[in-house]
Amino acid sequence: MKNIYSVPRGEVVSYASAAEYEKNIPTMTESVNSIMTKINSTENLIGDNPLSVMHDNHIHHSKFMANIFKLNDYELLNNTLKWVLNSYVSRGFKSKYFQIELDTWISVIRDTLEPNYSSGIIKIYQWMKSALENIERENKNLINEIPYPFDSDWENVKNKFFNLLIKGNSAEALSFSKSIVHDRESLENFYSKVITYSMYEVGLLWEKGLISVAQEHLATSIVMRIISYLYMNFILIESSKGKAIITASANEFHEIGARIISDQLELDGWNVLYLGANIPNEELIKIIKEENPDFIGISVAMAFNINKVKELVAQIRSDSTLNYMKILVGGHAFTFGGDSKEKIGADKISFSIDETINTARLWWDDKSESKFK
Ligand code: B12
The missing domain is CATH 3.40.50.280 (Cobalamin-binding domain)
Structure with missing residues (x-):
């Protein structure tokens, strides 16, 4: 679907305003956390999630926004907003949480920063608010799978490996890896076509709330152990370049x-x-x-x-x-x-x-x- 809301272009926020926003992140985040915690206690905006998930989101949000303002990259903001809505709504956050959160940021920014610093920043927050509805509509049409760009033989290998990661089966994942990697070429394929895409899928399941943080950590640690094994067995070679x-x-x-x-x-x-x-x-x-x-x-x-x-x-x-x-x-x-x-x-x-x-x-x-x- 075509974007019907237009992304801001050019240098909307000056570097000085971005730096001022960044400097005030700790106090502004604290205020947003306290206001949102109060509102959440009567309106339940975040489903069954612990408050820490909402508080972490506010920290990530402010760090991310400081980057956006310093880079003036609103395409990146638009695309990341899609991810934020998709991932938090899949994990139980209500849609109205985002409207209320953005209103809260606007009022905290207005109260904290001088008007010459806050005016460009608030324009971007207002644009985000106006974009929410369209992004939600677009997200409903999102294809929720990661396209696999390699041939079906490797896709089968990736699927088997991914299933072992999701089961948390370290021993089988290692012996499966040993059966696939024999030389330099199969190692490169294993890294780029199997480990990389298995981890992308682990990320997607985490994003949708279909696996726990512990399951994602376990999958990651199995991969790290396998990479160490492969390193010991295939990579220790003399260097010939710089x-x-x-x-x-x-x-x-x-x-x-x-x-x-x-x-x-x-x-x-x-x-x-x-x-x-x-x-x-x-x-x-x-x-x-x-x-x-x-x-x-x-x-x-x-x-x-x-x-x-x-x-x-x-x-x-x-x-x-x-x-x-x-x-x-x-x-x-x-x-x-x-x-x-x-x-x-x-x-x-x-x-x-x-x-x-x-x-x-x-x-x-x-x-x-x-x-x-
Ligand atoms: C494992 C994981 C973690 C682990 C990482 C552990 C570790 N020891 O590495 C932990 C738990 C720490 C973690 C934390 C977080 N994560 Co995380 N994580 C992942 C996951 C599932 C896999 C990452 C991975 O290993 N991918 C496989 C590697 C091989 O792929 P890659 O990095 O893209 O690398 C390839 C290319 O990009 C390229 N490349 C990469 N680096 C370089 C460097 C150079 C020089 C070159 C040339 C090329 C190159 O080459 C590689 C070739 O295959 C991803 C999902 C995903 N899509 O990647 C989410 C993901 C990246 N995480 C995500 C999030 C949100 C977070 C957290 C904010 C979560 C939280 N609420 O705390 C924190 C942020 C922490 C931080 N400050 O960095 C989101 C990011 C979404 C977004 N909008 O950007 C993702 C995409 C999950 C998702 N689908 O929503 N995460």
Whole structure:
């Protein structure tokens, strides 16, 4: 269905207003929590969910909005609103919760920020309110499955593996993985066509409230253990190319994407320093200066972490000792549309293992050529 409400365009919120909003997140979130808790006690807006789910949502909302205002990316806001409504309504939140929540944010923002800072921000909140009804209507037509872009043989393998993850059957999932992965090619297929898409489906079931948080954690831990097993058995090889640092961004707890990318690069001959989840920008800069990698790769799953990566890229670009270095970014946060991807200023945004390996090879070839000229 076509969008009948129009997404705001251009720089609606100034950087100074965005920074002021961000600075006041703790006090504003506290006020919103307290008002919404009171309203919820008489109106039951959140179904059987504990209050902590609503409070967490307010924290995520404010961090996400600070990013949206700093990036002025309203396409990303529109697309994420669809996800917010879909996922919270599936888990028992009432539709009217969102109208009331947005009204509460508007009044708290008006009470907290000076009018010159709040006016652009409130315009966006009012747009969100007006968009809710249309988004809900569009969400009713959402296809609730993840399209599988590979052949049906691999789809069968993925389905079997996914079922073992959902059953929490660690031993069988490991022995099944052993039966599929024999060499470099099957390992790459297993990572990109089986683990990645099984985890996307785990996410969808969590989003719809069809599996518990514990089941999602168990599936994740089984995958992490299998990846470690495969690493020990297939990846320890001599490096023949340059050095790369791969990490998840600051405040980013999703680490499987970065881990998979690291292992695949290592398999392709790179000397990879894999830093895992949630690395603060200052620490990353420090290790980059110590290690002088040929490129860094940063994984971002949550849109509320995008702006921190933009700041990191700007910091690297403005440092004359670092501006030789290539920057690669990837992850779920960039699959929601909008122009934040371009605004980050990285050399390349990559969406798959193939694309990542090819980009890194190209960079290595260019560097080797210029070295030997
Ligand atoms: C497991 C999981 C978690 C675990 C992560 C544990 C861990 N150790 O990694 C935990 C429990 C911590 C978690 C927390 C949260 N999660 Co979560 N999580 C997931 C889940 C189910 C799987 C993630 C995953 O491993 N995917 C598989 C990997 C392989 O895929 P990938 O990251 O996309 O990586 C591929 C490409 O993107 C690319 N790539 C990735 N990184 C990089 C980096 C570079 C350099 C390059 C080149 C390429 C590249 O290559 C990979 C190749 O296959 C996803 C579902 C999903 N769709 O991914 C939700 C999901 C990402 N989570 C979600 C949410 C909402 C959250 C929380 C906010 C939940 C909450 N209420 O607390 C928090 C946020 C925490 C934070 N600050 O980061 C939502 C995000 C929705 C949105 N609007 O953006 C998702 C999509 C679930 C859903 N369907 O709703 N989560």
